[in-house]
Amino acid sequence: MDHGTVNVMFVVVARGDGATAHAVLKGQGWLDKRVEPIEVSEETIGFPVVFSVPPEALASAMKVPFEVVERAAVIRSPVDPHERLNAVVADWVSGVAPEHQAVLHHLPVKWEKLGGLVLFPNEAMSHASWDGVRQHEHAPSLWKRMAHALQADALGVQHPIASDTLRSSQVEMLLGSSNVRFLDHGVTFAFDAAKVMFSSGNNTERRRIGGIDMTGETVVDAYAGVGYYTLPMLVRSRADRVHACELNPDSVNGLLQGAELNGVADRLTVHEGDNAETLVKLRGVADRCHLGLLPSSEAVWEACLLALKPSGGTLHVHMNVEEERLDSWCSATLQRFRNLVEHHAMAFEVTVSHLEKVKWFAPRVRHVVLDLRFRPEAPLTGERPPPPAPSPLP
Numbered sequence: 429m430d431h432g433t434v435n436v437m438f439v440v441v442a443r444g445d446g447a448t449a450h451a452v453l454k455g456q457g458w459l460d461k462r463v464e465p466i467e468v469s470e471e472t473i474g475f476p477v478v479f480s481v482p483p484e485a486l487a488s489a490m491k492v493p494f495e496v497v498e499r500a501a502v503i504r505s506p507v508d509p510h511e512r513l514n515a516v517v518a519d520w521v522s523g524v525a526p527e528h529q530a531v532l533h534h535l536p537v538k539w540e541k542l543g544g545l546v547l548f549p550n551e552a553m554s555h556a557s558w559d560g561v562r563q564h565e566h567a568p569s570l571w572k573r574m575a576h577a578l579q580a581d582a583l584g585v586q587h588p589i590a591s592d593t594l595r596s597s598q599v600e601m602l603l604g605s606s607n608v609r610f611l612d613h614g615v616t617f618a619f620d621a622a623k624v625m626f627s628s629g630n631n632t633e634r635r636r637i638g639g640i641d642m643t644g645e646t647v648v649d650a651y652a653g654v655g656y657y658t659l660p661m662l663v664r665s666r667a668d669r670v671h672a673c674e675l676n677p678d679s680v681n682g683l684l685q686g687a688e689l690n691g692v693a694d695r696l697t698v699h700e701g702d703n704a705e706t707l708v709k710l711r712g713v714a715d716r717c718h719l720g721l722l723p724s725s726e727a728v729w730e731a732c733l734l735a736l737k738p739s740g741g742t743l744h745v746h747m748n749v750e751e752e753r754l755d756s757w758c759s760a761t762l763q764r765f766r767n768l769v770e771h772h773a774m775a776f777e778v779t780v781s782h783l784e785k786v787k788w789f790a791p792r793v794r795h796v797v798l799d800l801r802f803r804p805e806a807p808l809t810g811e812r813p814p815p816p817a818p819s820p821l822p
């Protein structure tokens with residue numbers, strides 16, 4: 429992708445002096461990285477330099493004979509997407525809307541890419557200078573150029589996720605469609621990003637869960653969403669069946685689309701509705717339950733424990749916990765589950781098998797996943813393993 433032709437200043441030296449000249453110009457930070465060096469003649473080469481180089485400083489720094497020429501040159505596309513984004517916005521402002529210079533000081537520095545859709549965080553375009561740009565009659569051409577610079581075909585701004593139970597996404601679309609489809613660790617996801625959220629930040633956890641061998645297992649996902657964990661568990665972990673509980677019909681749509689696209693729909697059972705009701709019907713069926721809701725999944729701790737088969741299994745318990753409370757939270761949670769086991773006379777031995785620190789949710793607050801293992805206690809009579817054979821006498 430090129431950004432057109434501009435006049436550029438070149439420092440021209442003999443080819444034999446090229447390496448020395450390049451080292452000086454680079455060392456001083458004077459090279460214009462947007463432009464390739466040029467061959468001025470068979471014997472000489474020209475290095476592009478920024479216009480702000482003071483001639484006296486250039487003369488005293490150069491260790492070899494040189495001359496300065498000005499030539500039209502093609503600006504090459506920067507490798508860094510931030511630079512590409514900055515370049516297209518600067519170009520649009522200078523060509524179409526010089527009155528909106530101020531946005532150049534408030535350019536987005538981060539974004540999330542979901543397939544062909546780039547989602548800017550709310551704060552990225554919340555400065556007042558963007559209001560005028562949004563209303564500009566040529567704004568659509570800017571959105572197109574920004575999308576092109578980021579190798580996308582749709583652009584949106586993510587307003588805060590609704591704090592309702594559905595965790596609904598609120599996206600202002602600037603360009604293109606909010607229907608996305610993309611591959612993440614070998615799993616295809618497809619959903620309407622304007623209606624549901626996708627926690628890209630949990631990718632390490634998706635990889636970890638998708639890396640566990642679940643062959644032969646029946647799994648319950650209490651908060652399935654569009655299949656963040658359900659799909660990796662079906663596709664990569666090879667779970668026999670996942671029972672996916674989900675309240676939001678838009679998420680259920682995405683989940684079903686994803687299941688079709690990954691060819692795992694026949695091993696997925698969706699339980700649409702409030703898991704307070706749907707989990708009741710899943711008593712005693714699971715080898716594993718996934719409890720993925722933040723800030724806390726406590727609402728389903730008991731129901732997920734009851735969903736385990738008498739042969740036991742694993743619970744993956746998500747929670748936001750203050751860093752300094754991690755140890756005490758783990759012990760308290762373990763004890764809570766031991767109490768629940770006792771209360772329901774389930775005869776399980778409960779142990780912590782792993783604590784995964786997924787990401788920082790806020791300063792000093794971590795999103796963690798506690799893996800708890802439930803094993804049937806050894807039977808008290810009858811089936812005890814035989815005592816070891818006595819060792820032979822010397």
Ligand SMILES: C[S@@+](CC[C@H](N)C(=O)[O-])C[C@H]1O[C@@H](n2cnc3c(N)ncnc32)[C@H](O)[C@@H]1O
Pocket residue numbers: 593594595626627630650651652653654656657673674675676679701702703704720721722
């Ligand atoms: C945070 S999202 C899913 C997140 C996903 N597990 C992750 O970590 O990326 C939580 C999902 O749970 C669903 N949900 C919330 N409360 C629910 C409930 N009581 N019953 C069923 N689904 C629920 C929401 O609709 C949403 O899709």
